Amino acid sequence: MSNVQFKFNNDGLIPVIAQDYKDGTVLMLAYMNKESLQKTLATKEMWYFSRSRQVLWHKGDTSGHIQKVKELYYDCDADALLAKIEQVGDIACHTGNRSCFFNKMF
Numbered sequence: 001m002s003n004v005q006f007k008f009n010n011d012g013l014i015p016v017i018a019q020d021y022k023d024g025t026v027l028m029l030a031y032m033n034k035e036s037l038q039k040t041l042a043t044k045e046m047w048y049f050s051r052s053r054q055v056l057w058h059k060g061d062t063s064g065h066i067q068k069v070k071e072l073y074y075d076c077d078a079d080a081l082l083a084k085i086e087q088v089g090d091i092a093c094h095t096g097n098r099s100c101f102f103n104k105m106f
Helices: 034-043
Strands: 014-020 026-032 047-050 055-058 067-074 081-087
Touching: 026 034, 026 047, 026 081, 034 047, 034 055, 034 067
Parallel strands: 014 081
Antiparallel strands: 014 026, 047 055, 067 081
């Protein structure tokens, strides 16, 4: 997993933003643990850790809307990740929306 010392939070998680690699749309925010990060690096598909179910989660396993990793970045403090992905099926949100960020405040 390279020589980077990622800073996981007290729950052993690191936030990751999934962004469409073609148009820059922010699709979702989720979390990874060390195992899901390793699986993502190995498979080049997004794996997350579900905080509600407390299990690893391969994005698209049930819906078919997988996320293929095109580029993966970490921030300057190594405590957050940005995944530029190809969203297969064009739906990233469990609500059926393309993006989880559809509630405009202003």
